[in-house]
Amino acid sequence: MMRHMTSAEASRLPYQQVADVLETDIVRGLSVHEAELRRKNHGANEFEISNDDPLWKKYLRQFKEPLNLLLLCSAAISLLMKQFDDAISISAAIIIVVTVAFVQEYRSEKSLEALTKLVPPKCHCIRDGTLETFLARDLVPGDIVILNVGDRVPADLRLFEANDLSIDESSFTGEPEPVLKSSDTTNPSVNAIVHLTNLAFMGTLVRCGNGKGIVIGTGENSEFGEVFKMMESEEAPKTPLQKSMGVLGKQLSFYSFCIIGFIMLCGWLQGRAILDMFTIGVSLAVAAIPEGLPIVVTVTLAIGVMRMAKKEAIVKKLPIVETLGCVNVICSDKTGTLTKNEMTATHLYTSGGQVLEVSGVGYNSTGEIMLDHAAIRAHTNRSIQKLIEVGVICNNAHISGGQLQGQPTEGALLAVAMKANLDKVRYEYERVHEWPFNSDTKYMVVKCTPLYDQTTHVFFMKGSLEAVLRLCSKFLTSAGTEEALLPRHEQQFKQQAVDMGSSGLRVLALAYGPHETSMVFVGLVGIIDPPREGVREAIMLLQHSGVRVKMLTGDAEETALSIGHKLGLYATDREAMSGDQIEQYDVERLSNLIDHISVFYRVSPRHKLKIVKALQKKGHVVGMTGDGVNDAVALKSADIGISMGTTGTDVSKEAADMILVDDNFATILSAIEEGKGIFYNIRNFVSFQLSTSIAALTLITLSTIMQLPNPLNAMQILWINIIMDGPPAQSLGVEPVDHDVLKQPPRSSKERIITKSLLINVIVSAAFIVAGTLWIFWKELSDGKITRRDTTMTFTCFVFFDMFNALACRSQTKSVFTIGLLSNKMFLLAVCGSLIGQLLVIYAPPLQVIFQTEGLYLFDFIFLIMLTSSVFVVSEIRKFVEQTFQRRREKEEMMNSQRIENYV
Ligand code: ADP
Ligand code: MG
Secondary structure, eight states: OOOOOOHHHHHHSOHHHHHHHTTOOTTTOBOHHHHHHHHHHHOOSSOOOOOOSOHHHHHHHGGGSHHHHHHHHHHHHHHHTTOHHHHHHHHHHHHHHHHHHHHHHHHHHHHHHHHHTSSOOEEEEEETTEEEEEEGGGOOTTOEEEEOTTOBOOSEEEEEEEEEEEEEOHHHHOOOSOEEOOOSOOOTTOOSGGGOTTEEOTTOEEEEEEEEEEEEEOGGGSTTHHHHHHHHHSOOOOOHHHHHHHHHHHHHHHHHHHHHHHHHHHHHHTTOOHHHHHHHHHHHHHHHSOTTHHHHHHHHHHHHHHHHHHTTEEESSTHHHHHHTTOOEEEEEIIIIIBOOOOEEEEEEETTSOEEEEOOOSSSSOOOEEETTEEOOGGGSHHHHHHHHHHHHSOOOEEETTEEESOHHHHHHHHHHHHTTOGGGGGGEEEEEEEOOOTTTOEEEEEEEETTOTTOOEEEEEEOHHHHHHHEEEEEOTTSOEEEOOHHHHHHHHHHHHHHHHTTOEEEEEEEEEETTEEEEEEEEEEEOOBOTTHHHHHHHHHHTTOEEEEEOSSOHHHHHHHHHHTTOOOOGGGEEEHHHHHHSOHHHHHHHGGGOOEEESOOHHHHHHHHHHHHHTTOOEEEEOOSGGGHHHHHHSSEEEEETTTSOHHHHHHOSEEETTOOTTHHHHHHHHHHHHHHHHHHHHHHHHHHHHHHHHHHHHHHHTTOOOSSOHHHHHHHHHHHHSHHHHHHTTOOOOGGGGGSOOOOTTOOSSOHHHHHHHHHHHHHHHHHHHHHHHHHHTTSSOOHHHHHHHHHHHHHHHHHHHHHTTOSSSOHHHHOTTSOHHHHHHHHHHHHHHHHHHHSHHHHHHHTOOOOOHHHHHHHHHHHTHHHHHHHHHHHHHHHHHHHHHHHHHHHHHHHHHHO
16 A cells, blocks of 8 residues: 655655655656546545435525515414315425425426536546556546646646746636746745645646656645635526526516505405415515525526527536627637648748748658658658658657647648658657747747767757747758858748738747757748638538627637638738737727728737737627637627637636537637527526516406405416426526527627516416406406306406416417417427416316315316417517518618618
8 A cells, every 4th residue: 555645744755755655756656557546445436415405404404594484474374274285285385386386496406517517628648658648536646647838737737847837727726827836845844735836736727848757645635625615516606697686587577566565455354364365465575586596597507508408508607608699809819720730841941041831640650751742751851851850859749540649730831740760860869958939929949969979968949930040040051051140041931921821821940959059950840730620611501690700819810811822711811900019009009990900910918918908908708719828818808708518728728617628619609609599598587577576466456456355366376387487487588599599789788688568568468368268257256246257257258368478478489380380399289388387287186175166167278368369469469560660660771781881
């Protein structure tokens, strides 16, 4: 059994000793067998979030709601007064109401929980001498983990290699600056955990550089485990919609209570039985107060999120669903997002002036280096050979069996070397130091000692042409000699880079030298990175729906414009802007210019952030897509940050709000569509609930004022409540998304759920329901005394009205026949269920007792259906008229704009 070891201990011991204590080998890692054993002993590298309360407790908690308590009270009072019928009915009702509420809350909780499990973190680990990628939860102490820029540290590590490795620990320490790590043993006097710079902590993010480490703590044994647990169990923040629904619910409760108070007062003055009035009042409160509103909103949002997940878009936080419908600008990183990030070097240019082509695709050795269409042997020419050599030595990628481990750009260089049979030269040098690539400097340098002469050093460098030329003082001629680099040579190289870039190639410059400031330029490599399929179409559709797309890239102007052109982002050089230009403007100035710019080139992470800020300043709602560490800051500050699931770095996924699992840009379209649809669905059931609520309250108020008996008894009111808060309302929330919503422009982020026109519709529907129901009641009462038949007719009338109202609420603008009478299966099911329920309530003897109903005649039903469908017919007529006007207005607008165009 290996010895346990604390972070502080591990930090103070030399790493070799740490490896010994943990019985591991830093080169070969653990054996697969040993790892399995340890996995059994140590458990998974994750946290058990104990889900506090058992179900029955949660169920009982529902009874603590004030309204349910009141209902319980009235049941108890009925019992005391020996009115057992009432007591049983009310108890049954309470159980139903509570169960509906409980099931809804449970569902919303479950679906929110599922959200957190959608993107499990991965890690790169060496076992049995081979590099493997697997889920971070399978790591055990003693495993050897490789960290690359963009990774999330998968467990607590004692680093034994660190190249320019900086780690962002801000999520735990709050310190925004990344910490520079090293593999050196720390001083025993240092105590604070954060000063143990040779440790990398689980859950922190690699911002820069790379490194290797031994796993010393996993899961609950990790340093920040406790903090982690707290963060994971933290409740999701309320979305603006949830908040506004909460407020709406409170307002409605307040008004309802006032009205109910008024009704009870009137009833008391009129000398009605107090207990009756009390039960009616409380049931009315339960029914009219849309206490379920925030929950239905949550469930609808969560179901929407699940629907998006099925379409390969994972939304990490609920509020994003709402924002999705408001996005009107999407900024997209080019490499890896709009393009495939499958890099293939197709052109070489040596500093000696030779232009070569490379054939073959993929990360393998199939292909040829060609000069004037004839294959040549690279190692026969010193300048070609040197160009390829620099590319493999200044390289961290590995290719085995056609699979690439590492950055695609480096993989492309490695593939060229394999084709030229020069890939083994990297083993002739021992690396002493590395300055890893980052998007600010745009270059990477390594310092090596040649194995044949261990006393000297050579530097190898690759990066953007500007970055490399800045450090070069010489260049290699075709004869293989070094010559001074003059401005006219630089001019020539730059021209060559422009030529390569214009055909859409990414250009990399290469150099070597005895000192990092006096390098010898050896040439350029042109790398093709084809656009992803479907991106062009997606961009078109987005632009048609009023979402503008802007491309951001670290590549050169020509490459950016060429790819932009291929993707339908037509930009002349007036519509493109460079990072240097962005540097000169402040956010204010930039926001005034930014609308016309669609391509940004040679930008660094800072600039991406500035672009997002400038757009937001202009009042735009910005979506930003990106996959690299260089995109993280911008992803975070955008209204919606979108990262790529398979190729994206952990850092970008952490910063993002949404992840496209299949890396498909077009998925954004479905997500936006879904987001817009959800908003309309929520609007629909809010309008349904509001109109029922208003109708029920008004009905009872009017009949009380008119000194009529109560048209609905307490049980019947509670039944109506179930229909209102239960399945029929919920099913309005899962209405399939109408594809036309995509054609509509993004919604203003200030637009409210309840608009004036919605309120008018609600009031009109409620008026119909009240008038119709009262009329039936009055007609039935005309024989002078109130019978079971009278209330049954009234009750059924109200329920039928409500069903037709729900049908009308399926869309605020479109005819139900246009969206399809049968297109929402859940709705059909809910309505049929409610109707069957209603029939049972009327005909089943035990229920007849509870609800105080009696059977109706067939003719009654026909009559009621004819009457109650009026609420539906009226809404259809309204929609028809509105649509006709809308169309006419659109036509006029089009003609007007054409006239203006002609005039211009
Ligand atoms: P993007 O924003 O499009 O993802 P990058 O920041 O990845 O662009 O790259 C910008 C430039 O940096 C490229 O045009 C290339 O010249 C250079 N570059 C890219 N990757 C590397 C690398 N691994 N090593 C050295 N230079 C690189
Ligand atoms: Mg990128």
